[in-house]
Amino acid sequence: MAGVYFHIPFCKKRCRYCDFYSTIDLSKRKELVGALKKELHLRKIFLNDTGIKTVYFGGGTPSLLTCENISGLLQAVSTVYNVDKQAEITLEANPDDFSLDYLHQLKKTGVNRLSIGVQSFSDDDLLFLGRRHNALQAIEAIKYAQDAGFENISIDLIYGIPGMTLEKWEKNLETAFNLNIQHLSAYHLTYHENTGLWNDLKKGLFSEMDDDDSVKQFEKLVEVAGQHKFELYEISNLAKKSFYARHNSAYWDQTEYIGLGPSAHSYNTSTRYWNVSDISAYMKQIKQGFLPGESEQLGLNEKINDYLLTRLRTKWGVDLKYISTNFGKGVEEQLIFKAKPYIKNGRLKKEGNILKVPLKGIMLTDQIISGLFF
Template identity: 35%
Template structure:
């Protein structure tokens, strides 16, 4: 199972926490799409015979594009690659950039999964995050997506905001589950360098949420959603049965994927590469009929093992039997003491050679990974 990621580097306004490559107030969409199609064609020369089962349009704000522009991209992908019988085709949308009519057009173009960047149903939170929408527009976007015929609707929420309490977090989650959503991603606010949010912290304009409160919020999110019919299949991702994001599972399971667009990453047979991170460099490379790759790396065995440990713990667990067979090594024996301690302290379960984190364990994932890493 392989995937295709398309990075649309445009947005109406940068959010204070965003460190993804994006351009605010740039309207050169058609020029960009013409170069994007060139990149897709270049990749098709090498990967035309591969089978792809997921397509994901991310950004930026892909929903800033109109339906004809999205349809042009999807038609080129369909023409250039072999797709599975019923591929999962996702687009990220932001409230305030779509309506029911536009979403219906997306649906008719072949998109069958919508990921809505709600982030919060509280206006105070949205104002702090510098989102372009308000809470009413967030609710309307969900309703419009459902009315447009989308069954597979996901939303993103952010917690551990300086403006947030456990009570307002509960309010957010309660509003979320009032809709027939199939998927919810809930992320803790990360203060990335070179963002307005990081500057606000350095200038003492805001204080990050204390680690203890952040851990309490994470535990609250996990317990609330799992008690309301959602299965936690990754640290920050929750789905109704059968509605896990297939595209994201590609990433987490080390399946192959191609990334197109400025700053997009690709991964194929344990080789990782990434594109140039400015649109001008992107155009320049493609003008010369060259893939816009900035650099690449072949993963070493140690890197592969450590990534499998890290991603395994964040997802369905580490299958030590599978790893033993894959690398012809015994990973259980040297780790058995640490595994037993994790189980004893209720940080993990260990059954049928699979180590899975408990809710308590998810709170200290990085610490556990550091103890198991080779």
């Protein structure tokens, strides 16, 4: 089974921390929807597996599309592939785009999972991040979605924000869990080059949170989540059992997907493809019948590294049996050799055939992965 990702590259306003590709010119929405359908047809043979188990509308801000747009895109997917009756269909949404009427219509399109970008339940943080909604609007958005009948709701929160105390973070978490959500994505604030926050940080207008405080916030996240029966199943993702994000889990599982729209990526186990991050260039090339991007054939080392990079971030870890079956016994032996010093100093643990990062050191996963790379 495979996945389909639509990148909807529109935002009413750019947030100060974000470097996802989007434009604030909303006038091209209808034209983009047409181009996405055309790209779907042009790219359909990219997937070896034509059974679709997840569709994901990400952005940018997919909640800036009309429900008619969304239905049209879902119908287009069904004409090209076999969409599973139980498919997970997720839409990312900004809290201030929701009205009860929109949500009722959205429910009828087949979207059955929402990922709402709350970021924080504190107005100070929202102002600092340059969000266009306040905390009350975020709470209302979640309640509206529940009233409209959505039973699988995820929210995004950001921690490690300058000035965010541990108490404030804990309060954010309690507010989130008390809203009866099913899934939480919690990201440490990252400063991306040339974003508003990055520029202000470079000017010395504020300082980054120090590492000890970041670790304490991460530990608080896991502790409070556990009290509410949420499990950390990936470094930034927590859920009640049976509510793991199936689309994202597929990325960590080497499942094929096609990504449609400017800046979207596609993967079919042997090739990776990425579209141009420019809506005008994207639409021009699609109109002419070309695929607007570049591709890379994946060699053995890239495949191994991809597997390590994605799996070590999850609770499932790296399966040495999978490594030897798919990449060869020699690769398994080399990996065990590379892992030895990390196992010795406790930064990795080996349980039977599984290599994992212990929860305590999970924030250092990226450093460990780069030490294991082939």
